[in-house]
Amino acid sequence: MIVITEPTISRLLAEARGGLDRLTPADAYAAQQDGALLVDIRREDQRERFGAPPGSFPIDLTILEWRLDPTSPWRSTLAAPGIRPVVFCQEGFSSSLAAARLQALGLVGATDVEGGFAAWAEAGLPVAETLPERIF
Incomplete structure (x- = not known):
């Protein structure tokens, strides 16, 4: 029997999700009400086309760790020790x-939203x- 050990996106995604306690859109909304930080990593054109949850924190994926690591000199003021980042993209893959990268950074409560913003909007949650304003 041949076992494929090369990384593929499907394998990386499965491994990432294996370490997450993923939230439904309704659970993500409830978590936000309890103080979780909704982190929007979508491109600007997606945000403009589809909208965003009120109070979400839009941040470019290329600087995500630098802005959310509480020990980073480039952290956002929202990146207080003990924050619970709930990350979402458009469909729930990226x-x-x-979120797995944030957990590896030490933000153990980091997770994401099943189905992304598309599922959020479909669930009738606030837009x-x-x-x-995007954080750079």
């Missing part, structure tokens, strides 16, 4: 990989009238 966010799983990003901001104006987009939160």
Whole structure:
């Protein structure tokens, strides 16, 4: 029998999700109400086209760790010790990989939203009238 040990995106995604306590959109909304930080890693054009949850924290995926690591000199003021980042993208794939990276950084409560923002909107959860300003 041949065992494939090479990384594939499917394997990486499964491994990332294996370490996450993924949230439904309703659970993510409840977590936000309890103080979790909703982290929007979508591209600007996606945010403009589809909207965003009120109070979400839009941040470019390329600087995610630097802005959320409480020990980073480039951290956001929102990156206080003990924060619980709940990451979402449009469909719930990139966010799983990003949340796993945040866990590897030491943010043990990091997770993502099953189905991403598309599932959030489909569930009828709030969408901001104006987009939160992106953090650079």
